[in-house]
Amino acid sequence: MDDARRWIPYCGEAPGPSEWLGRWNLDPVLLAALALxxxxxxxxxxxxxxxxxxxxxxxxLLYVSPLCALSSAFFTVRVAHHMALVLAIAPLAAFGLAPRRVPLWTSTAVATAVFWLWHVPAPYAAALSSNAIYALMQLSLLASATVFWMAVRRAAPAAAMGAILVTMVLMGLLGALILFAAQPLYEPHIASTLAWGVSPLEDQQLAGLLMWAPGSLAYLAAALAIGWRWLQAERGLKAA
Known part of the structure; x- marks a missing residue:
């Protein structure tokens, strides 16, 4: 199989600058699931x-809009997708579903391991060459992160902050490894950004920076919010 046909991910072939805004994902299975x-x-x-x-x-927004197709071109956009899954959709799901008590540190370890796994070059490449593996990647990222945020929701404040900060450090470490890699690591994006005048290494570096800085800041903000509520609750108890 030649490279042009090998890397056709779920969101389709990498679009060029003149076509990506028209590349909506109208997969009937996805649309039916969203409608239900x-x-x-x-x-x-x-x-x-x-x-x-x-x-x-x-x-x-992530899977129907042209952002889906753009993630086929840019590893940076794919990373933004994954961060949106674990830092936006997953916590929203965790807070919208009925609360369940799950082991905090086990869920932290699993969510972190899953996130790292899908950013190892070989599993990532496999996901971009198979719709089934791509679905597994997306669902496992979402499920593991949702369970993590459920655990954080039910945990004591100090433990919840600790788990979030550990996750923040490990995401930052992964982002730094990607940022400072000396060569492109992700084969599906070796040529996908060239039409945009961006080299694969530049795309990869921006993705690593996105994971390292904004990703870490999002976890830090969550930890600080828990700490603030904890402090306010302690002040309320003392005042009473």
Whole structure:
């Protein structure tokens, strides 16, 4: 199989600058799944689940809009997709679903391992050459991150902050490894950015920086928010 046909991911071939805005993903299976979810979330008489509705809207943006096709061209956009899954859709799902008690440190380890696994070059390349493996990548990232945020939601503040900070450091480490790699690591993107005047190494470096800086800041903000609520609760108890 030649390289031109080998790397055709779920979102389609990498688009050029003149065509990507018209590249909407109209996969009937995806659209049917999103329609069923919409019925469940907006059915008359159903209890409002605002967080889940926002998660649904973000999923539409990621997988139906031209951003899906753009992620075939840029590793940076693919990384942004993955970060949106674990830092936006997953926490929204965790807070919209019924709370469940799950082991905090086990879920932290699993979510981190899954995120690292899919950014190892070989598994990543496999996901971009098979729709089934791509679906596995997306679902495992979302599921593991959702369980992690569920665990954070139910954990004591100090433990929750600790788990978030550990996850932040490990994501930052992965981002730094990608950023400072001396050569392109991700074979599906060796030529996918050239039409945009961007080299694969530049694309990879930007992706690593995105994972390292904004990703770490998002986890830090979550930890600080928990710490602030904890402090306010302690002040309230002392005042009482």
């Amino acid at each position: 979810l919409a019925l469940a979330l907006w059915w008359p008489g159903a209890k409002p689940r605002v967080a889940l509705r926002w998660a649904w809207a973000l999923a539409v």
